[in-house]
Amino acid sequence: MDKMALWSGRHTTMASNSKPCLYLHRQDLRLEDNPALTAAIDSGRPVIPVFVWAPEEQGDWSPGAASRWWLHHSLSRLAEAYKKLNVELLFFKGKTAEVVDRLIAENDVEAVYWNRRYEPAAVEHDKQLKQSLKDREIEVHSFNGALLCEPWEVETQQGDPYQVFTPFWKSVRQKIKPGKPLNAPKEMQSAKIKVKSCQLDDFGLLPKLDWADAFTDTWTPGEEGAREKLSEFIKNGIDDYKEQRDFPAGRGTSRLSPHLHLGEISPTQVWHAVEVHLNRKRKNDGQPGADSYLSEIGWREFGYHILYHFPKTTDKALKSNFEGFPWKYSKKNLRQWQKGNTGYPIVDAGMRELWETGWMHNRVRMIVGSFLTKDLLLSWKKGAQWFWDTLVDADLANNTLGWQWVAGSGADAAPYFRIFNPILQAERYDPKGEYVRRWVPELADLPDKWIHKPWEAPDEVLEKAGVTLGETYPEPMVDHFEARDAALGIYKKIK
Numbered sequence: 316m317d318k319m320a321l322w323s324g325r326h327t328t329m330a331s332n333s334k335p336c337l338y339l340h341r342q343d344l345r346l347e348d349n350p351a352l353t354a355a356i357d358s359g360r361p362v363i364p365v366f367v368w369a370p371e372e373q374g375d376w377s378p379g380a381a382s383r384w385w386l387h388h389s390l391s392r393l394a395e396a397y398k399k400l401n402v403e404l405l406f407f408k409g410k411t412a413e414v415v416d417r418l419i420a421e422n423d424v425e426a427v428y429w430n431r432r433y434e435p436a437a438v439e440h441d442k443q444l445k446q447s448l449k450d451r452e453i454e455v456h457s458f459n460g461a462l463l464c465e466p467w468e469v470e471t472q473q474g475d476p477y478q479v480f481t482p483f484w485k486s487v488r489q490k491i492k493p494g495k496p497l498n499a500p501k502e503m504q505s506a507k508i509k510v511k512s513c514q515l516d517d518f519g520l521l522p523k524l525d526w527a528d529a530f531t532d533t534w535t536p537g538e539e540g541a542r543e544k545l546s547e548f549i550k551n552g553i554d555d556y557k558e559q560r561d562f563p564a565g566r567g568t569s570r571l572s573p574h575l576h577l578g579e580i581s582p583t584q585v586w587h588a589v590e591v592h593l594n595r596k597r598k599n600d601g602q603p604g605a606d607s608y609l610s611e612i613g614w615r616e617f618g619y620h621i622l623y624h625f626p627k628t629t630d631k632a633l634k635s636n637f638e639g640f641p642w643k644y645s646k647k648n649l650r651q652w653q654k655g656n657t658g659y660p661i662v663d664a665g666m667r668e669l670w671e672t673g674w675m676h677n678r679v680r681m682i683v684g685s686f687l688t689k690d691l692l693l694s695w696k697k698g699a700q701w702f703w704d705t706l707v708d709a710d711l712a713n714n715t716l717g718w719q720w721v722a723g724s725g726a727d728a729a730p731y732f733r734i735f736n737p738i739l740q741a742e743r744y745d746p747k748g749e750y751v752r753r754w755v756p757e758l759a760d761l762p763d764k765w766i767h768k769p770w771e772a773p774d775e776v777l778e779k780a781g782v783t784l785g786e787t788y789p790e791p792m793v794d795h796f797e798a799r800d801a802a803l804g805i806y807k808k809i810k
């Protein structure tokens with residue numbers, strides 16, 4: 316009998332018996348460079364790969380609507396990949412611990428494998444599950460499948476978690492040497508399962524209405540889509556990344572964020588691909604682009620470091636002086652921002668790109684975030700919640716970091732007096748108005764000079780472009796300069 320999963324390039328050890336083991340997929344929806352799956356196969360046991368849909372175990376931050384769309388398609392591709400290995404990916408709904416217990420009891424499972432998670436509710440959940448399995452003498456093996464450096468692996472000289480990016484990243488770069496990614500299994504030994512699982516469709520992850528239609532044209536969820544996106548970016552984008560990354564009209568960034576979030580690709584794979592690219596090129600060629608790109612991967616690591624060590628930051632400001640900040644809740648203002656009807660073209664373009672595609676360029680995330688928190692004085696949490704529901708890359712670590720950064724209340728945050736001017740930002744990063752014209756087509760015929768400030772355009776220019784402010788496109792909902800002064804007044808008091 317061919318008892319073993321063949322594992323190219325790795326040594327495999329045979330277990331003395333053939334009781335199966337479980338491998339729980341969570342935010343690691345890939346076969347390549349997957350340490351928990353590798354170890355499960357290497358143990359010589361038949362592997363039962365499982366995905367349990369248990370959104371309530373993620374507390375207040377269960378996946379939003381756009382993430383669910385992505386998850387559905389990603390799981391579907393993963394199941395196909397397993398099928399090619401003659402293995403079934405099993406789907407279950409309900410409490411993970413109960414599903415695991417059933418599988419253990421009915422299939423004589425003797426070990427459970429997973430890659431670790433770092434979100435507060437997930438950490439707590441996994442800790443309890445691990446303990447309960449150990450108490451019953453079931454082997455548990457957990458691995459790092461998501462980060463270059465786990466949150467506890469680096470600390471300041473005082474032994475504290477980092478709160479500033481530059482020394483954090485310096486320390487990580489000194490410590491880590493990402494190796495070659497693990498190969499995907501070429502064969503796997505499957506187990507005979509005695510438990511009835513459910514279908515992916517039973518999770519009900521796809522939207523009932525058709526708001527996600529454009530997602531299908533924009534994205535290819537799954538491991539293969541992630542690999543293609545990475546190699547396309549390495550081929551055509553990375554060398555110019557440093558110069559191009561801030562211009563939302565172009566394709567200057569990798570768009571790997573949703574793939575990284577669900578672990579369809581690992582940061583080790585990204586790192587390795589960048590190194591291979593640099594080795595192929597002449598010395599120093601392309602280095603600034605690659606360094607700049609890897610440091611963004613570093614911001615992702617930083618986000619996880621902060622979230623793990625300061626788990627309350629998902630809901631509370633990291634800087635305690637922000638706790639009593641007098642945010643001004645207005646349902647109407649929030650709605651106008653969400654719908655991309657603020658009257659500031661760059662803000663509206665970003666919010667509409669988000670709604671249509673489930674993604675927004677980083678520069679524009681900062682602009683719309685600054686507008687929400689400083690021009691409208693709406694709490695960063697309202698922004699974080701909306702992004703959570705609408706982003707296909709919604710990621711608790713990066714979203715929390717991003718929003719607290721924008722508001723000035725988080726780690727290494729923008730200083731309180733840094734208030735983005737939406738007109739200047741737009742003129743600098745969208746000089747020809749291409750991005751605005753794409754997402755706010757009612758302004759498409761305005762000349763470049765007025766595209767980012769239509770309210771200043773002469774009447775005849777507006778008329779010629781078919782724009783009637785207040786009718787075809789909104790008047791600015793606030794005066795940026797007045798709003799800025801009001802925000803500065805409040806920020807000065809709490810600093």
Ligand SMILES: Cc1cc2nc3c(=O)[nH]c(=O)nc-3n(C[C@H](O)[C@H](O)[C@H](O)COP(=O)(O)OP(=O)(O)OC[C@H]3O[C@@H](n4cnc5c(N)ncnc54)[C@H](O)[C@@H]3O)c2cc1C
Pocket residue numbers: 560568569570571572573575576611612613614615616618675676677678680681684702706708709710711713714715716717718721
């Ligand atoms: C208010 C706000 C909210 C955000 N919410 C999220 C979120 O929910 N999920 C998310 O993945 N990113 C978030 N970001 C960070 C950033 O905007 C996205 O990661 C980036 O735009 C994704 O596009 P990309 O893959 O083309 O990035 P690239 O520029 O190609 O960067 C490569 C990867 O590095 C990581 N990265 C890049 N920039 C950052 C950053 N500033 N912080 C942390 N990681 C980064 C991402 O994993 C990204 O895929 C947020 C930023 C802001 C300002």
